[in-house]
Amino acid sequence: MLKSSIKTKPQFANRHLYEQIRDHFVELIASGEWQADRPIDSETDLADSLGCSVGTVRKALDTLEAEGLVTRKQGRGTFIADHSSEALSMRFSNLRIGNGQRVCGLVATCDVVVDVATVDERRWLGLGEQDRVFRATRIRELHGRRFMYETVVISQRQMPLLVEADFSNPRVAAIGARRHNMLAGKAEERVSIAAASGIVAEALGIKVGDPLLLLDRVMFCINGKRLEWRVALCSLHDKYYMADII
Amino acid sequence: MLKSSIKTKPQFANRHLYEQIRDHFVELIASGEWQADRPIDSETDLADSLGCSVGTVRKALDTLEAEGLVTRKQGRGTFIADHSSEALSMRFSNLRIGNGQRVCGLVATCDVVVDVATVDERRWLGLGEQDRVFRATRIRELHGRRFMYETVVISQRQMPLLVEADFSNPRVAAIGARRHNMLAGKAEERVSIAAASGIVAEALGIKVGDPLLLLDRVMFCINGKRLEWRVALCSLHDKYYMADII
């Protein structure tokens, strides 16, 4: 399938060969054609079947490796990173416990509604006037202690296959992305301070007015589309928030 | 100088050729031998003078480019990124104003002492029992408004050439790194909430007990050594803290 574009003299193709191949690989990963449990074809086999050189395949895989989509092991092969796995979807949580491990806890209570997007929701998720969203209000707990009151918003048009029960998973965005052949890429999180309202104070067992960490996060797909908007009020207690600056 | 290690059959050298060359380039950058205002030698010239192939030089430069140490422009050349420039040292500040631009403000007041490191300072900077540190207590302002009360700690043994006046620059770590032929690499910042003490409240013109964002940051060199420990109490007002998750 790529052969046609290859034969049209690469210097006139608008995109470079290794970029086309990279995108082709991304498709194979997102669609699930490349499974996470077994190695993909060897670099030489891929080069043969694509009709290009091994070096070009390697360059395409280099970018995928840098993006965290694959891992390569000398002597073994190249493996797809399982983005719906706990370890990988956890990277979007900057909350850590004493030993430095990331945590996201469990969903204690969860209310989901489908509604027309508000102005803010349209803005943060890049939606149109009449677009609808899943809007989940959740309380999360760690070691039996309630520590987070959050609102998770996901476009219904983008993830029609999501159902209410999915929102009981703290990593619902990763689950939904997997189900809709999308790949989570990066996120931007605004951090500030907010005082606990009556509802939040009762939910978390704290006093009204107590200061909480306000986490306002937008998750993006690997192709740049917006995946999830989340606003969380977080009581740190024995946890801390850590930002990596690179 | 690299020739010797090259001729000792690369397969028996403990480190790969492109890694040796990368480290060699890092040295040239840190020492200032490669200046920021003019392009470095071309890839082919570098390959010739090092006695290796162009591909190996390119691979070494690839890693430097990924680390943000150089930028390459087709048809022009490869240029050193000026790490003491405001734009680059600003990347360690996650505070932003409305338009999304990073800010670090100005130093309004600054008290510097040289003292034996405390237990915490030894821990965060990886120092020994009798090591001494510069410890600066500063107040920072933006648009005439005081917003941050911070303590900056830097190892005196690591940066003997620093003087008191340097700490009046908000980016003193970058200045010191440049002067001592070091290169800032990454940072880890813990974010939590703290109540304003009497001293801090007076310094920032707020009420005692007001909640402030507590920013606890360790900066690292490109070689992994610890460069600076900073604890800041921050009143957000018209700013916000943003963490990029990638």
Place this chain on the structure above:
DNA sequence: GCGAATTTGTGCGTATGTATT
């Protein structure tokens, strides 16, 4: 334990495309 086969990693060399001066 050993060697063969497989797979990724390193290193070299060349030709050509493309942007800049």
Place this chain on the structure above:
DNA sequence: TAATACATACGCACAAATTCG
């Protein structure tokens, strides 16, 4: 236009890690 410099693409040989008979 010509020269220069980085970028892409190809191919080859060998090193190093893994797996399996």
